[in-house]
Amino acid sequence: MTYLLLAEKPSAAKNFAKALGGMSGTFNGKPYKVQTLYGHMLEFVEPHEMVRGDDAKERFKQWTPETMPWDASELTWKKQPQVTTDAAGKKTSKAKAIADVAAAAKGATAIVIATDKDPSGEGQLIGWEVIQAIGWKGSVKRLYFIDESEKELQKGFRDIQDLTSYEQDGEYVKADVRSRWDYLSLQLTRLSTHAARTQGYRVIVRQGRLKSVMTKLVADQLALVKAYKKKPFYEVKYKDDKGNVFSRSFDEDRDRFRFESKADADADATRYGPSKVIQDSVTRKETPPGKLLDLGGLASILGAQGFKPKEVLQTYQKMYEAKIVSYPRTEDKFISTEQFNEMLPLVNKIAAVVGADVKLLTHRTARKTHVKDGGAHGANRPGTSIPASLDDLKSYGPSAVAIYETLAKNFLAMFGENYIYNSIKGHIEKYPDFTATISVPLSLGFKAIFDADKETADDDQGNDPLSTGLGQTAARFVFEGVNKKPPLPTHKWLEKQLSRYDVGTGATRVSTLSEVTTGKTALLTDTRGKLNLTTIGEIAAVMLEGSMIGDPGVTEKLYKAMKAAGQFSIKPEAVLQTATQLIKHDKEIFYRNALKLHSQVGAPEPIVEKEKAEGEYAPTGEKVSFSREWNGYFFSDQEVQRLLRGEVITIEGKNPTSGNPYRAEGKLAKGKYKGNTFWGFKRLEANSYTAQTAPFPLEWSGYKFSANDQARLRAGEKIKIKAISKSKTPYEVEVTFEVETFKGVTEWKIKPHFKERPKKPTAKKTRKSRA
Missing domain, CATH: 3.40.50.140 (Rossmann fold)
Structure with missing residues (x-):
C-alpha cells in the first residue's frame, strides 16, 4: 500500500x-x-x-x-x-x-x-x-x-x-x-452596508459571528466609560500603625455612614476615637501557579507592550515552524504527561535563556492542575528547539523576544512552588464593625517567576499592597472615595469577555481582532492594547443595537451547535437554518437602526466628485470623459486638448500620499477597473523609454539632482549622494538610474545600493560550533 x-x-x-x-x-x-x-x-x-x-x-x-x-x-x-x-x-x-x-x-x-x-x-x-x-x-x-x-x-x-x-x-x-x-453570513455585511448607504454613508460595514460581537462589546463598554460621572463620597475608616486600613461593610439600602460631603463625614468622625487592634485569626493559605496561556492570553499581554495581533500571529507562526514554540491554534489549557516528560530535561536551558532563577524551579513533578492526558496539541509553551539567547530570536519578528520570554516564564512557573501566605483577620477593639483582612507573604514561590493571573487581569486591576502584619493601635481618618469607573476596553479586557462566553479559541480571537483592526474597513483601533471604534466601527455599533449577530450569548449557542453537528447530535441543516433566522431578524434591525446614524454618528462626509474633462478623442472620433486629476496633478485646459488629440504630455507633480515630487509622461487611454472600462491618463510603460529618454525624478529622499548628476546617472554610472531618512537623519548612499518593478508596475527609478551588513551566526550554527 x-x-x-x-x-x-x-x-x-x-x-x-x-x-x-x-x-x-x-x-x-x-x-x-x-x-x-x-x-x-x-x-x-x-x-x-x-x-x-x-x-x-x-x-x-x-x-x-x-x-x-x-x-x-x-x-x-x-x-x-x-x-x-x-x-x-x-x-x-x-x-x-x-x-x-x-x-x-x-x-x-x-x-x-x-x-x-x-x-x-x-x-x-x-x-x-x-x-x-x-x-x-x-x-x-x-x-x-x-x-x-x-x-x-x-x-x-x-x-x-x-x-x-x-x-x-x-x-x-x-x-x-x-x-x-x-458564507451565508456574508448577507449581513451586504445588508448593513446597504442600510448605511441609504443614509448617505459610503462605507463597507462588515459583520460576522465574532467580529460583530467584538465590535458590540467594545462599543457598549465605551458607552459606559463615556456615561460615567465621578461621584465622590466620604466615610470614616481606621488605619493602624502598620498602614493597614479597617473599614465597615457598606449596604447602600441600609447604611447611612457614607456621605456626599466631607463636612458630614468630619462630623461623624467625632464619634470615634483611638483604639487597640484585635487579631481574630491567622490562616495559612497556598495558591498554585496560574493557568498556562493560550494564544489569546499571550497576545493580550503583548498588546499592552505595543505589539499588534497580526504581528504576533505572523511571528509566532515562524517560531512554531522553527520548533521554538508549540502549535499555535490549540485550545488546550494543559499539557499531557508525555509532553511534560519531554520538556522536563529542558527546563534549566529554558530558564537560562529568559533569566529565570533555577533555584526557584524545585517542583519537578507533574501538577494535576497543569498536566493531564486527553488533549491534542497541549497548551502553548516553548518548543523543543531552545535558542542560545533571546537576541537570536529577533530575526523572526519584532515580538519574537516578548513572545518567548512571556511564554517561557509562564511555562516555568508551574515548576515553582506554591505561593504561601498568612491570611490575617482583625478588628478595631472599641468599634468591632471596622474590620480588615490582610495577606502576609511567607514564600512567593511561582510569583517570583511569573504570575499568569496578574498578567492577564484587566489593566486597571491592581493587587492590594502586601502587608507585614496587623499593628497594635489604630486611629480614625476620613476616607475620600469615588464610585468605581468602568474599565476602558483593552485587548486583555476583550479577551476576558470572550473567554467568559467560550466564543472561539484563543488563536481565532487573535486572528479576528487582527482582521477588525487593520485595513480601510477596520472596525476598531488598537493602540498599545487599548481598543476604540473607527468611524466605520461607530456605524456598525449603531447597526448592531438589538441584533442577534452582535449578541455574545447567541454566538456562544452557535459555537455549541456547530460542535454538536460534529458530534452528530444535530443535523448540519438545522445549524444553517439558524443563519437564515438570524439574518431575517437582523435585516429589520439594521434598517431601523440606520435611521439613528445621523444623530448618533454625525452626518456623512459629502461626496466630492472629481472634475471631468469631456471631448472627442481625435484618433478614434469617440466621445470621451476622463478625470482632470491624476496622482495629485490637475490638467490644464491646454493639456486636456493635447490629450484629446492623442499626444504624449509630460507632467510634474507631487505624490499626494508621500509628498515626493515626480515627473511622468503619458497619454489618454482606455483602462479597466473591476470589469468596468474607463478613459484616463496612462503613464507610458518603462519599455517605451531608454535611460536617456525616461522621465527623471526631480529629487530622491531629500536630495536634489544636479544636471551633472542626471547626465552621469543616465549614462549608467553609480554615484554617491547625501540623502535624508524618514527620521530626518542624513546618510550617504550610492544610487543608479534603472528599471524596477514594484507591485506589478514597471518604471525607471532611482535605485539605492546599501552596503550589506555582516550576518550574525544563527542559533543552530552557534550550537554546532560549541559542539
Whole structure:
C-alpha cells in the first residue's frame, strides 16, 4: 500500500520529508509520497452559480435586500479552485496545485490527510475538499501529530488511522457547517452596508459571528466609560500603625455612614476615637501557579507592550515552524504527561535563556492542575528547539523576544512552588464593625517567576499592597472615595469577555481582532492594547443595537451547535437554518437602526466628485470623459486638448500620499477597473523609454539632482549622494538610474545600493560550533 500524504503547506511538507527520509520513500515498512497543499485550495462559487433554474440564478445574482435572506436549501454548495489577487491586481488560481494532487494520487492506494489538527476541524476540511475535488474514490486515512518535530511526525505515521467517509467524519462536518454558515453570513455585511448607504454613508460595514460581537462589546463598554460621572463620597475608616486600613461593610439600602460631603463625614468622625487592634485569626493559605496561556492570553499581554495581533500571529507562526514554540491554534489549557516528560530535561536551558532563577524551579513533578492526558496539541509553551539567547530570536519578528520570554516564564512557573501566605483577620477593639483582612507573604514561590493571573487581569486591576502584619493601635481618618469607573476596553479586557462566553479559541480571537483592526474597513483601533471604534466601527455599533449577530450569548449557542453537528447530535441543516433566522431578524434591525446614524454618528462626509474633462478623442472620433486629476496633478485646459488629440504630455507633480515630487509622461487611454472600462491618463510603460529618454525624478529622499548628476546617472554610472531618512537623519548612499518593478508596475527609478551588513551566526550554527 502506497500512502500519498497531504501536508498543509510547503514548510510542513519539508518537515515530513526530513522526518521520514525524503519526499518519497519507505518508512516503517510502508511506501509513501509527500504532496504539499497550500492551505485552503477551494472556495465557494458565487451564490447564483450554485442554484438551479434561471429565475433562481437571477434572484441570487442580485444581492439586493429584497432577495435576502436566501433559502439555504437551494444552494448546492459548489466549490472551485481558490483564486487570489495580489497588490498589483494579478490573479492566481490553485487549479494547478489541485491538478498536481490528482496526478500524484494516480500511483497511490490511499490518501492520507496529514494536515494540522485544530479545534475548528479546519485541517480536516482542507484535506477532504481537495480529495473531493479530484474525484478520489479510494481509501482515505488520517495522520495526527502534536507538532512538526521528527519524533511526532514519525509517531503519527506509525499510528495512521482509517477514515470511512467525509459524511461520517465529525471534524469535517463541524468545519464544513461552519464554512457554510459563514458564507451565508456574508448577507449581513451586504445588508448593513446597504442600510448605511441609504443614509448617505459610503462605507463597507462588515459583520460576522465574532467580529460583530467584538465590535458590540467594545462599543457598549465605551458607552459606559463615556456615561460615567465621578461621584465622590466620604466615610470614616481606621488605619493602624502598620498602614493597614479597617473599614465597615457598606449596604447602600441600609447604611447611612457614607456621605456626599466631607463636612458630614468630619462630623461623624467625632464619634470615634483611638483604639487597640484585635487579631481574630491567622490562616495559612497556598495558591498554585496560574493557568498556562493560550494564544489569546499571550497576545493580550503583548498588546499592552505595543505589539499588534497580526504581528504576533505572523511571528509566532515562524517560531512554531522553527520548533521554538508549540502549535499555535490549540485550545488546550494543559499539557499531557508525555509532553511534560519531554520538556522536563529542558527546563534549566529554558530558564537560562529568559533569566529565570533555577533555584526557584524545585517542583519537578507533574501538577494535576497543569498536566493531564486527553488533549491534542497541549497548551502553548516553548518548543523543543531552545535558542542560545533571546537576541537570536529577533530575526523572526519584532515580538519574537516578548513572545518567548512571556511564554517561557509562564511555562516555568508551574515548576515553582506554591505561593504561601498568612491570611490575617482583625478588628478595631472599641468599634468591632471596622474590620480588615490582610495577606502576609511567607514564600512567593511561582510569583517570583511569573504570575499568569496578574498578567492577564484587566489593566486597571491592581493587587492590594502586601502587608507585614496587623499593628497594635489604630486611629480614625476620613476616607475620600469615588464610585468605581468602568474599565476602558483593552485587548486583555476583550479577551476576558470572550473567554467568559467560550466564543472561539484563543488563536481565532487573535486572528479576528487582527482582521477588525487593520485595513480601510477596520472596525476598531488598537493602540498599545487599548481598543476604540473607527468611524466605520461607530456605524456598525449603531447597526448592531438589538441584533442577534452582535449578541455574545447567541454566538456562544452557535459555537455549541456547530460542535454538536460534529458530534452528530444535530443535523448540519438545522445549524444553517439558524443563519437564515438570524439574518431575517437582523435585516429589520439594521434598517431601523440606520435611521439613528445621523444623530448618533454625525452626518456623512459629502461626496466630492472629481472634475471631468469631456471631448472627442481625435484618433478614434469617440466621445470621451476622463478625470482632470491624476496622482495629485490637475490638467490644464491646454493639456486636456493635447490629450484629446492623442499626444504624449509630460507632467510634474507631487505624490499626494508621500509628498515626493515626480515627473511622468503619458497619454489618454482606455483602462479597466473591476470589469468596468474607463478613459484616463496612462503613464507610458518603462519599455517605451531608454535611460536617456525616461522621465527623471526631480529629487530622491531629500536630495536634489544636479544636471551633472542626471547626465552621469543616465549614462549608467553609480554615484554617491547625501540623502535624508524618514527620521530626518542624513546618510550617504550610492544610487543608479534603472528599471524596477514594484507591485506589478514597471518604471525607471532611482535605485539605492546599501552596503550589506555582516550576518550574525544563527542559533543552530552557534550550537554546532560549541559542539
